[in-house]
Each structure stands twice: as structure tokens, then as C-alpha cells.
Amino acid sequence: MAENIPYFDLPAQIRGIRGEIDAALARTVDHCSFCLGPDVAQFETDFARYIGAAHCVGFNSGTSALHVAMRLLGLGPGDEVITTPFTFVATSWAVSYCGAKPVYVDIDDATFNLNPKLMEHAITPRTKAVLPVHLYGHPFDAKAVLEVCRKHRLPLVEDAAQAHGARYHGQVVGAFGEMSCFSFYPGKNLGACGEGGALVTHNAAFDRRARALREHGSTVRYHHDEVGYNYRMEGFQGAVLGVKLKHLAKWTAERRRVAHRYHELLADTPLQLPREAPGAESAYHIYAVRHPRRDDLKKHLEAHGVGSALHYPLPLHLQKCYAALGHKPGDFPVAEKAAREVLSLPIYPELTEAQILRVAAAVKNFFK
DSSP: OOOOBOSOOHHHHHHHHHHHHHHHHHHHHHHTOOBSSHHHHHHHHHHHHHHTOSEEEEESOHHHHHHHHHHHTTOOTTOEEEEOSSSOTHHHHHHHHTTOEEEEOOBOTTTOSBOGGGHHHHOOTTEEEEEOBOGGGOOOOHHHHHHHHHHTTOOBEEEOTTOTTOEETTEESSOSSSEEEEEOOTTSSSOOSSOOEEEEESOHHHHHHHHHHHBTTEEETTEESSOOOBOBOBHHHHHHHHHHHTTHHHHHHHHHHHHHHHHHHTTTSSOBOOOOOTTEEOOOSOEEEEOTTHHHHHHHHHHTTBOOBOSOSSOGGGSGGGGGGOOOTTSSHHHHHHHHHEEEEOOOTTOOHHHHHHHHHHHHHHHO
16 A cells, blocks of 8 residues: 655755754854854854845844834834735734734735735825735735835845745845845745744845844844844754755755646646746745645545645635734735635655656545
């Protein structure tokens, strides 16, 4: 009997680079550089160069990086930030942590990203920033979003937590706005062996203040200029990420290989398949298909030994934690419909051709 195909196979990735990781972690232990230190500093330099930005600040999570990005913009009570209701909740947390209000804009039906055509309707005198997400690894329409931002003099912060290696008109995402924020959660395309995140920027002042805020608001030890946080990246995570960054281009190419095979094999099914917008090169963090019978399909795949996942089954505007915003079903119909229909199929660099064929066969069998 064939082995089950997991939704995500992190052990397979680790096996391929175990020797490199062990050596990097051993150096960190030998140097006793467990909190920030040379491994984190080197990764910051290398990742900034990869993105094409001047500065990178390592954090203990992508959520922390997003929070500090909002702090750098001076957000406070009464302020509003335009963002998407269809993503992981951390994007909105960053706004709420500052006492500001997330203002949602519905998504594009094809890409699942914030729809720039709807942005201007949501702008008010209280709007202080725009925070879209490169969802599932597919770049949002940066040109269109930036046009609105510049027209209304609003800073753009990219939530690139799922988009390591994605490109927009040939440029790696993460350097379009004032700042971008990445997550290195283990399941990400570039994942740590634990939690991790980064804030990337061209702005030297943002870089300096972000470094202070992540370390208790301090630039000189035991002197605290403002209320800060313990948001430092661990040395171990910097070491692991330094190893993995060297493999990212290859892993991204492999994810795109898997996605394109799914495109071919599932083209004759009733599923709505992900498609890249003109000029976009998705990193395919997630391969999300759509169908009204999503839940039945998920059960069918599980019965046939194929893992899957839901990203995301309830939009943020309908979450209990944001009930105070006063939204109701029907406010963002495209996001709500996507939440009922999306199903994430297995996608990772180590997925073999035989496994891809099995996944496709199981999907087709459901529709028979």
C-alpha cells in the first residue's frame, strides 16, 4: 500500500540539508551567540541583499515585525489601516496592537489579494497606511496599489509572510513600499527551526528604530528611550536561515514545477485553479483550488491518503475577536465565498512526480 502524502513534508526538507544545519548550529553553540549575534547579523545582510533593500532587521516572529512596522508609522487610537479580510490574523493583529483599526477591502476573485480597485472607497481622513498581503505567495498588484498610495500620500507596508522568492515584473517582492515584513515560521518557503521574522526597508531611520524597539527600546544597554519589546531573533534561527537562504531559489523553482504540473493534470476538472496575474511569478507557498464542495473533497482526499488544508475558513471580519468592528455576513462577499471554497493541496519542493500524479488522480476520482 502506498504511503500517505502529507500536506507538508518538513522532515524531507531537513533531511536534505541536515549536515549543513548541524554544522551551522554547532558553530552557534561554540560561539555561545544565542540571542542575536553574528549569525543573525549575517543573515540580515544576506536577506536584505536578496530582497534588494538596504536594511533587514531580524525578529522573533513575523507578527512582531508587523507590529513594529506599525509602530514605526506612529499608529495609535483613532487611526485606520487598509488591509485584507482574507489572510492569517497576524496582519490585523499588528494594527490592533497599536490601538488602530483595520479597515477591510474585499479581495480579487482570481488572485485572492486585496482588490486595488476598491481601495479608494475605504480611504478616510483617518487612514494612515495600506497593508496588503502577497497571499499564498502570489504578489499583489503593487503597481495599482502604489498608485493609490501615492495619490493619497499613504505609506505602503507589504505583508510578505508567504511570499519569499515571489516576483512582480521580475523584481523580488519586499522592496516596493516603505517596509515589508516576512515570517520564517517553519512551514514557510524560507522557514526557521522555530519562530522568526524580519522587517525589510530602504529607510535608515526605520532600520535604527526597529533595532531599538526589538530590544526593549534600547540603543545603549540598560538605557531605554521608549517602550520597546523583547522581539529579538535567536542566534540558532539566524544560523538555520543562513543555510536555508542558499537553497531558496532552487526550492522556489521546485514549487513552481509542482504547481505547473497541477495546472496540467487538473485542467479538465471543475476546480478553479490558481493562475498567475500578468507580470506575477508566484512562490506557491500554497496551491489553493476552489470548489463549492470543498469540504467533501477534503474528506475524500483524506480517505485516499492525501493531506490538505484550509487557508482560510473564516474571514477576519467575521471572527469573534473583531466583532466590535460591526461587520456582518455579506460585507465582503468575494472573501466570504473564497473562505467557503478554498482547499490547499500538497505543495513542497520534495514532492515527487509519482506523488503529484496520485494527488491529481485522487482529485479526479472525487469528481467521477
